[in-house]
Amino acid sequence: MKRRIWNVVRMEWAGMAATPSSLLFLVVIPLILVAQALLLSWIVPRFVNPAILGPTAADASALRLLILRQFPFFVLLIPAMVANVFATLGIVEEKVSRTLEPLLATPVRTWELLVGKILSGAVPGLLVAWVSAALFVAVGHALGWGSQLRLVLTATFFLDVLLLMPAVSLLSFILGVIGSSRARDAKEAQNLAVLVIFPIFALIAVQVTGLVEFTPVRTLLLSLAFFAVDAVLLRGAVRLFGRESIVTRWK
Amino acid sequence: MIDHTVISTEGLSKRFGDRVAVDALTVAVCGGEIVGLLGPNGAGKTTTLRMLAGIIAPSAGRAVVDGRDPASEPEKVHESIGFLTESPGFYERLSAERNLAYFAAFYGGVDAKAAAARELARLGLADRARDKVGTFSKGMKQRLALARVLLHGPRILFLDEPTAGLDPEAARNLRELIVSLREHGCTVLLSTHNLSEAEELSDRIAVFRTRLLAIDTPRALRERQFERRLRVRLADGVAPSLAALREEPYVREARVEEDGVLTVLLADPDSDRPRLVSRIVQAGGQILEVREDERPLEDVYLSLVREEET
Numbered sequence: 308m309k310r311r312i313w314n315v316v317r318m319e320w321a322g323m324a325a326t327p328s329s330l331l332f333l334v335v336i337p338l339i340l341v342a343q344a345l346l347l348s349w350i351v352p353r354f355v356n357p358a359i360l361g362p363t364a365a366d367a368s369a370l371r372l373l374i375l376r377q378f379p380f381f382v383l384l385i386p387a388m389v390a391n392v393f394a395t396l397g398i399v400e401e402k403v404s405r406t407l408e409p410l411l412a413t414p415v416r417t418w419e420l421l422v423g424k425i426l427s428g429a430v431p432g433l434l435v436a437w438v439s440a441a442l443f444v445a446v447g448h449a450l451g452w453g454s455q456l457r458l459v460l461t462a463t464f465f466l467d468v469l470l471l472m473p474a475v476s477l478l479s480f481i482l483g484v485i486g487s488s489r490a491r492d493a494k495e496a497q498n499l500a501v502l503v504i505f506p507i508f509a510l511i512a513v514q515v516t517g518l519v520e521f522t523p524v525r526t527l528l529l530s531l532a533f534f535a536v537d538a539v540l541l542r543g544a545v546r547l548f549g550r551e552s553i554v555t556r557w558k
Numbered sequence: 559m560i561d562h563t564v565i566s567t568e569g570l571s572k573r574f575g576d577r578v579a580v581d582a583l584t585v586a587v588c589g590g591e592i593v594g595l596l597g598p599n600g601a602g603k604t605t606t607l608r609m610l611a612g613i614i615a616p617s618a619g620r621a622v623v624d625g626r627d628p629a630s631e632p633e634k635v636h637e638s639i640g641f642l643t644e645s646p647g648f649y650e651r652l653s654a655e656r657n658l659a660y661f662a663a664f665y666g667g668v669d670a671k672a673a674a675a676r677e678l679a680r681l682g683l684a685d686r687a688r689d690k691v692g693t694f695s696k697g698m699k700q701r702l703a704l705a706r707v708l709l710h711g712p713r714i715l716f717l718d719e720p721t722a723g724l725d726p727e728a729a730r731n732l733r734e735l736i737v738s739l740r741e742h743g744c745t746v747l748l749s750t751h752n753l754s755e756a757e758e759l760s761d762r763i764a765v766f767r768t769r770l771l772a773i774d775t776p777r778a779l780r781e782r783q784f785e786r787r788l789r790v791r792l793a794d795g796v797a798p799s800l801a802a803l804r805e806e807p808y809v810r811e812a813r814v815e816e817d818g819v820l821t822v823l824l825a826d827p828d829s830d831r832p833r834l835v836s837r838i839v840q841a842g843g844q845i846l847e848v849r850e851d852e853r854p855l856e857d858v859y860l861s862l863v864r865e866e867e868t
Contacts, residue, residue, distance in 0.1 A: 314663040314829045319647070325651040405647030409706065411613050412641035413664040414633040550632075555574065 311415050315423025316430075319397050323427075332392055333431060337385045337439040344381055345446055348374045372455045379467040380511045380521075381457070385431035385485060386476035388509055393428030394483025402487065407553045419550055421484070427482070429476040436472050454517050462523040473528060475507065476534035481540045488547035562712060564589045564745050565610060569619030572605050573606070574744060579605040581769040582619065586689055587747065589713075592740050593773070594756035595749040596859055602665030605750040606766070607716045611641040624714055637665065639713035642720055646703030648693030654683060656703055658709060665710040677705035682795040683730070704732065715739065715746045721755060736785075753855045762868055763855070765862045772862055780853055781862045786827040787851040788834065790820040793844035802841035808833060821851060 323329045348406055353366035401407045410420065447456045482502060486495075510529075513519045521529075546552075565587040572580040580602040587593050589678070608614045610621055612632025621628055628635040628654055648657050650809035660725040670700070678684045678797040692698065700723050707715060721729040736746060749757050756763055757776045765774040772779055778785075798821060803812045807828040824830040838845055848863045 311664055314660065318660045321652060322649060333777045350799055400649070404650060405643075405645045407647070408645075409641070409647055411659065412611050412636055412639070412643065414636045414666070415664045417580065417635060425622060549574060554608060554613055554666070 312423045312426070314416070315420055316427045319393070319424060319427030321555055322397070322400065323393070323431075326396070329392065331383055334387060337435045340381065341443050341446075344374075344443060345450075346379050348378075348447070348452070349450065361467045368455065369442040369497055371452065372458060375455055375459045376448070377511060379440075379464050379516055380507065380514050382436055382443070383472060383475050383507050383510070384504065385436040385469075386429070386472050387504060388481040389435055390428045390479040391430065391483045392478045394424065394480045395487050397424045397428060398487035399415045409485055411550050411553065413444070413463050414525065417548060417550060418545065420546060422486075425477065425480050425538055428480050429473070432476045432479070433473055433514055436476070437468060448513055450516045454492035463521050463526045466526040466530065467521075470530035474530050474537060478540065481537060481544045485540065485547060488544070488552070492549055562589055563587065565621070565747065567610070567619065568623045569610060570606070570616050570621050571610060571618040572602070572614070573617045576770055578864060580827045582614075584619075585764065585769055585770060585773060587641070587745060589745050590743050591761045592736070592746040592748060592759050594760035594867040595747060595762045595766060596747050596751075596753065596756055596763055598863060601766040602691060602768050603766055604718055607641065607718055607747065607749060611639060611716055613641075621795055638712055638713045639716060640707035640710070642703055642707045642715070642717045643675065644718045644795065645697045646649060648699060648702065650691060653686040654678060654691055654694070657702070658706055661706050662709040667716070668710050672711075673709045674705075677708050678702075680708070680735075681705040694720070697728050700724055701728065701732070704735070713744060714735045715744055716749075717746060718749045720748065721750070721752060729755075748842065757780055757855045765859060767863055767866050776858075778864075779855075779858050782843050783858045784853045785823055787820045787850055788827065788831065789815075789847075790834075790843075790845060791818075791847040792820060792838070793846050803834070803837060806834075806837060 323333075348371050348511065352370040355367075401410070444456060444460065447453075516522060519525065519535070525529075565585075567583050567585050569579060570583040571578070583606060585603075588683065595606070597603050599762050605614070605835055610623055610630030611622075612635045615628070615629045623635050624638040626634050643662060648654075649660075652660075655671075655674045655678060658677060659670040662670035662673040675687070678687050681704060683698065683701060683705065686694070686698065686714050691702065694702065700720070704717075704720065707717075715736075721732055724732060733755060734747070740746060746759075748756065748759060760776065762773055762775055763778070763779060765771040765779075772782065774782065800812055800814060802818075803809050808825045809822060809823055813821055817819055822834060824834060825841045833847070835845065
């Protein structure tokens with residue numbers, strides 16, 4: 308079982324390595340997101356018009372802290388996008404190149420194939436997100452924001468990175484599978500699966516507006532809710548990924 | 559080499575919505591046998607192979623392949639079968655050997671790299687092992703697909719259009735390979751539109767049109783659909799012999815064809831043949847050649863399919 312799953316993972320990664328654009332995506336998107344977050348944290352407090360902030364405005368340091376606090380949710384975009392792209396690439400390619408039927412004639416089980424694909428997409432997505440978070444913190448420290456970062460690196464932050472991120476990464480991959488099962492090509496699949504971005508934007512909006520304060524308990528509950536949604540959607544994805552649909556309906 | 563039954567079906571059926579793709583197929587195939595599946599497009603040949611390979615489940619009936627039910631134990635069945643699918647799908651950005659090693663690694667007890675190298679050499683693709691499959695011609699991909707099917711040394715092969723897209727030489731090599739696999743005890747179910755290939759390779763031929771119309775040896779199918787006639791070519795014209803022949807009780811019919819050859823329908827083509835030859839000679843005919851008028855398999859196939867239509 309492990310051997311067959313690992314075989315799928317290795318093959319997926321070999322396919323990615325043979326596709327420079329996917330590797331570029333793996334590096335460029337996280338870098339852009341981290342750079343964007345750092346730039347915002349640096350520029351906004353420095354150049355914001357005091358007239359906009361009004362008489363009760365916080366100082367620059369408090370404003371930066373507000374922006375830094377968005378980062379844990381902002382960085383969720385990374386595993387979501389990376390896993391999504393890898394899911395669509397991994398499945399649509401099978402569909403277009405008609406490799407699924409020969410694959411299903413081997414002793415690999417459908418769930419092993421799917422788990423292999425999930426790991427091959429979600430693990431790089433997560434790793435890149437963790438590296439991005441570490442990079443963000445390291446650069447923040449280098450820029451002298453240590454005292455503000457200490458207020459960000461709370462239990463909520465670590466729950467976000469260790470629980471919410473995997474849940475979102477999984478959700479993104481599953482939506483990628485569902486999108487790919489319905490789509491004719493990678494572009495169409497990504498268009499469908501990009502819907503995963505919207506809940507993340509909603510989280511960012513909720514955080515920015517201060518409507519909900521993300522305490523450790525709430526973050527934990529949110530992560531569990533995402534995992535529950537993952538479980539429900541996974542059932543649907545497995546059904547769509549059934550052998551019969553693949554060989555008779557996937558065109 | 560032919561021994562016990564290794565593939566059997568009983569009332570095997572498949573429906574897709576209202577459409578019946580395979581209707582109550584009951585058949586048995588012995589070990590070491592090659593059975594050709596013939597039928598028009600949409601006749602259910604590929605669906606049958608997919609059910610036998612455990613890729614799709616039957617709507618009714620059951621199959622047993624190498625002692626196991628492919629619907630309930632597909633992965634076990636996959637250990638002993640090789641399924642050459644209709645389209646030879648590959649990961650085109652990866653090399654031929656990487657593709658094969660990937661598929662080989664799903665089988666227990668197979669050294670993936672060694673198996674890939676062995677089959678690439680067997681199919682004459684060793685020198686292209688490290689090339690991306692995307693650079694391969696259609697025929698090379700088809701050979702690579704066959705190499706993939708053989709990686710784990712299967713005892714049963716399901717081949718869906720194996721020579722489609724191959725040039726004549728490659729097609730011949732592949733047919734020779736299929737024969738040699740049979741000689742090593744492999745059982746083959748071969749779906750094809752190439753009738754001469756089916757006849758050359760198959761011990762028995764099954765004609766399909768959603769349901770099984772007939773299954774037998776090519777010769778028996780001919781006899782079933784057409785009467786056996788003898789063609790007698792004479793050196794000195796047929797007229798005197800023809801008149802004499804029509805008087806014989808064992809001659810059911812005798813006529814001269816447009817090409818001047820005498821065709822004769824005998825009561826018993828095997829035992830009456832020597833008597834016929836003696837009679838022609840007695841009547842003064844000089845025989846150049848006597849042979850059975852063997853109808854092409856195409857005629858047999860079309861006759862069976864049209865019979866079903868009417």
